[in-house]
Amino acid sequence: MSSSEPLHVVVIGAGIIGAATAVELLRDGHRVTLVEPGDPGGEQAASYGNGCWLSTASVVPMSAPGIWRKVPGWLADPLGPLTIRWRHLPRMLPWLVRFLRAGATEERVMATGRALRQLIADCPERHRVLAEEAGVGALIRRQGLLYVFPSRAAFAAEALAWRVRRANGVTWTELDTDELRQFEPVLDRRYTFGVFVDSGGHCLDPGAYVAALVAHAVAQGASLRRTRATGFRIDGGRLRAVRTEAGDIPADRAVIAAGAFSRALAAAVGDHVPLETERGYHAVIAAPEVAPRHPVMPSDGKMSITHMASGLRLAGQVELAGLAAAPDWRRAGILRDFALRLFPGLPRTLPEDRVKVWMGHRPSIADGLPCIGPARATADVVHAFGHGHVGLAAGATTGRLVADLIGGRPPTIDPAPYAPGRFRGGRAHRAPS
Numbered sequence: 001m002s003s004s005e006p007l008h009v010v011v012i013g014a015g016i017i018g019a020a021t022a023v024e025l026l027r028d029g030h031r032v033t034l035v036e037p038g039d040p041g042g043e044q045a046a047s048y049g050n051g052c053w054l055s056t057a058s059v060v061p062m063s064a065p066g067i068w069r070k071v072p073g074w075l076a077d078p079l080g081p082l083t084i085r086w087r088h089l090p091r092m093l094p095w096l097v098r099f100l101r102a103g104a105t106e107e108r109v110m111a112t113g114r115a116l117r118q119l120i121a122d123c124p125e126r127h128r129v130l131a132e133e134a135g136v137g138a139l140i141r142r143q144g145l146l147y148v149f150p151s152r153a154a155f156a157a158e159a160l161a162w163r164v165r166r167a168n169g170v171t172w173t174e175l176d177t178d179e180l181r182q183f184e185p186v187l188d189r190r191y192t193f194g195v196f197v198d199s200g201g202h203c204l205d206p207g208a209y210v211a212a213l214v215a216h217a218v219a220q221g222a223s224l225r226r227t228r229a230t231g232f233r234i235d236g237g238r239l240r241a242v243r244t245e246a247g248d249i250p251a252d253r254a255v256i257a258a259g260a261f262s263r264a265l266a267a268a269v270g271d272h273v274p275l276e277t278e279r280g281y282h283a284v285i286a287a288p289e290v291a292p293r294h295p296v297m298p299s300d301g302k303m304s305i306t307h308m309a310s311g312l313r314l315a316g317q318v319e320l321a322g323l324a325a326a327p328d329w330r331r332a333g334i335l336r337d338f339a340l341r342l343f344p345g346l347p348r349t350l351p352e353d354r355v356k357v358w359m360g361h362r363p364s365i366a367d368g369l370p371c372i373g374p375a376r377a378t379a380d381v382v383h384a385f386g387h388g389h390v391g392l393a394a395g396a397t398t399g400r401l402v403a404d405l406i407g408g409r410p411p412t413i414d415p416a417p418y419a420p421g422r423f424r425g426g427r428a429h430r431a432p433s
């Protein structure tokens with residue numbers, strides 16, 4: 001129980017960030033209302049369809065030195081692993097420029113890596129605890145993550161990424177060709193080098209996990225309002241209510257955890273955050289004939305492959321095309337076809353009813369870090385969005401951090417790198433030492 005007064009906190013959005021935050025606020029004795037128009041953990045949320053990875057090694061931001069050279073390719077190849085639709089380029093440009101700047105030097109990449117590491121360092125264990133509290137401990141697996149390469153040279157070509165990992169305390173075991181064959185016999189023989197990160201974990205069903213966290217929060221006294229938040233009633237610098245399509249909900253505090261849909265809500269409390277959607281896809285092959293024992297990431301596929309509850313989930317692709325454009329399902333087909341090449345034991349053709357596809361929105365901030373902390377207009381509203389590629393992993397720690405900020409406790413990690421203030425007047429973020 002926190003030393004602060006119990007408050008009524010309205011949490012906007014019931015993806016992994018909102019769900020974990022609700023559980024942590026209840027732990028501190030607060031009263032919680034969750035506002036969510038969809039099913040908690042439902043298909044509308046990135047938290048439903050992600051790659052299932054609870055990766056302790058995801059400390060490498062997307063933007064890296066020299067990446068700007070790849071921009072023409074992103075525009076030219078509509079089906080490449082990262083693409084920008086031309087129509088969206090003018091609107092995307094300010095985000096893109098900030099994104100490229102964030103990775104312009106190795107020092108910046110290292111600083112971003114340190115800030116990410118705080119959020120994910122012990123993520124499998126933190127999620128195990130949360131999941132067990134919610135009665136679904138079996139959904140969290142801690143059996144490591146495997147990166148595979150066509151050659152040792154391909155691994156060496158990613159030297160910066162692995163330097164960032166090493167500098168952040170990530171350890172791994174390297175597997176030569178024979179060791180890799182024994183480790184994952186179902187993999188295509190084209191892969192001759194592996195890197196195993198045994199501290200990593202995965203979730204067998206992220207959507208079910210989020211739904212269970214929300215059900216647990218409700219069982220602990222939270223109320224769930226099935227509506228959409230539209231803004232805030234603020235009076236004399238204090239929050240009075242969260243405005244929703246179903247009327248105002250009086251509140252002492254509010255948390256914006258609406259993922260990629262948070263930008264307008266943040267702007268309503270004075271923060272203009274460079275938040276974009278990095279659209280991603282998955283394909284799930286039901287009842288796969290073969291499956292790897294560990295979640296796998298092939299270096300040449302830029303995707304994660306995880307044997308989860310409903311089948312073999314292939315997740316990846318980055319498409320910069322805004323929140324409203326229709327999905328391009330050819331991208332899910334690319335993921336499926338790559339997996340067929342990766343696992344020769346899968347049938348060459350799969351009937352359509354064995355492959356379920358999905359598209360969702362990674363909430364991505366240009367500098368590669370989430371926005372967590374008090375809003376400009378009032379500290380009664382706390383931002384908790386923008387986790388990009390690592391939101392599932394970072395969800396547990398983020399929930400605890402937000403509850404600490406609201407309860408006035410000293411947080412267990414340094415919140416400075418995620419401060420919303422970094423977008424006010426261009427102040428650079430301070431990385432934890």
Ligand SMILES: Cc1cc2nc3c(=O)[nH]c(=O)nc-3n(C[C@H](O)[C@H](O)[C@H](O)COP(=O)(O)OP(=O)(O)OC[C@H]3O[C@@H](n4cnc5c(N)ncnc54)[C@H](O)[C@@H]3O)c2cc1C
Pocket residue numbers: 012013014015016017018035036037038040041042044045046047048049050051052053054055227228229230257258259260261262278279280281282304315316317360361362363384385386387388389390391392393394
């Ligand atoms: C293809 C893909 C693969 C990924 N793989 C991984 C991975 O392996 N590991 C990992 O850690 N991360 C991964 N991610 C990223 C991760 O899924 C996200 O960072 C994370 O789910 C974001 O969680 P969230 O709660 O912020 O947002 P969401 O899960 O999107 O939830 C936001 C919720 O807010 C609700 N909402 C929206 N607007 C409003 C409103 N106005 N009022 C109330 N509610 C609202 C939505 O309905 C939604 O339910 C992946 C993402 C994608 C797309």
